[in-house]
Amino acid sequence: MTAGTGPETRDPRQANGYGALWRGVPRELGFLLLTLPIAVIGFSVVVTLFSAGAGLLVVVVGLFVLTAALYVARAFGTSELVRLEAAGRAPIPRPAWSRAGENAGFWRKTIGPLAQGHYWTYLLHTGLVGFVLSVFSWTVTITWLTSALGGLTYWVWAPFLPQDPDQIWLGEVVFNFFAPQAELPVAPAAADILLMLGIGVVFLATLPLVTRGLTLLHDTIARGLLSRWQSDDLRTEVAALAASRGAAVSAEDQSVRRLERDIHDGPQQRLVRLQMDLATAERRMASDPEAAKALIVEARGQAKASLEELRALSRGFAPPILEDRGLVSAIESFTALSSIPVTVTNSLEPGTRLPAEIERNAYFVVAELVTNASKHSSATAVRVDITAPTDATGNRRLDLLVVDNGVGGARFDAGHGLSGLRDRLNGLRGTMTVDSPAGFGTRVTASVPGIDR
Secondary structure, three states: OOOOOOHHHOOHHHHOOHHHHHHHHHHHHHHHHHHHHHHHHHHHHHHHHHHHHHHOOOOOHHHHHHHHHHHHHHHHHHHHHHHHHHOOOOOOOOOOOOOOOOOOOHHHHHOHHHHOHHHHHHHHHHHHHHHHHHHHHHHHHHHHHHHHHHHHHHHHHHHHOOOOOOOOOHHHHHHHHHOOOOOOOOOHHHHHHHHHHHHHHHHHHHHHHHHHHHHHHHHHHHHHHOOOOHHHHHHHHHHHHHHHHHHHHHHHHHHHHHHHHHHHHOHHHHHHHHHHHHHHHHHHOOOOHHHHHHHHHHHHHHHHHHHHHHHHHHHHOOOHHHHHHOHHHHHHHHHHOOOOOEEEEEOOOOOOOOOHHHHHHHHHHHHHHHHHHHHHOOOOOEEEEEEOOEOOOOOEEEEEEEEEOOOOOOOOOOOOHHHHHHHHHHHOOOEEEEEOOOOOOEEEEEEEEOOOO
């Protein structure tokens, strides 16, 4: 899109100008003219069901009828939200409708809506507030629209009206009220036509204001009764934080257990053998120097191999360069030692520092992905892209893209590899996606929000 032509660059005052109000009239009229028929149907059905259910509460069937009334009210309330969006209003956040779990009993699944507040506010809207508001707005809309059209077209159908010799001409009455001593300059019939034409022009000119005001009134009521509650967002936030915390703890536990296993199976065994070789060489130093020398050479090889394994295991920890110079420098330093060529592109400004937990986990994710590509994918090249785009809310996030040209086939296996990395990112409320068709390489995208905090 060319700069300066998008909706985000439009002068906000233009969106509320008189011309913009007229552009919204067809949609708003469609909404307002259909409001009363829909409200009458909803009111009739919901009130009938609710009254029947309340009357039958002495028997069990009343609970089912009340539940049906709540479901019908939800349907009509949802239709109100959809119609408001079609009328040009901003979308209203939908409630978080709770669903009974698979292990819930019959009664919990059947009459669960009776215990949910949103169903009752939808019932209040459909059975009372929305109906009263619809009667008012529809009456005003019809009055305004017919007054505008009738006044503008009065000159067409006025000659066909029956004439009465004693008829009181409204135009003449109005003229005499404002100029009692003056004589009417035109015929009384012409004065009526001019008066009606003026009335029609006034009503037509104010029609966009009326339709916009009535639509806004419906929108305000709907936002108060039909929208998501702040408590819904809070519950969702708490559940997401609990899930992310559990994922982070699980990922850390798996990492520690894997590190313990790798140390036990690798460097620890080599160091035990190194100790035994050195002890044997010490005993043979006097009696068989050549054999002792060979054991010392072998021990040196064991020490070198142990050092390399410890360096490989240390990738799971934050290297000093990460704390000193930041994420980009740490990733470039790590990839420079990779067994396959790795290209790193970075859009962060020089010297950019991110929160410590984000840098640490981002480094680990990239290091693990590059290591997996070099060990398991048969890749000959890897590309790492580091970007920090801004989302729709104006907050920046960290995006990491790791692409290789290997054999593909990577997937999330519970408790291993990519699954553990995904759990790490979940602990930061981040996400990870994997695109790895067999024979076409692997493309892993990791995203972490809130890097500006």
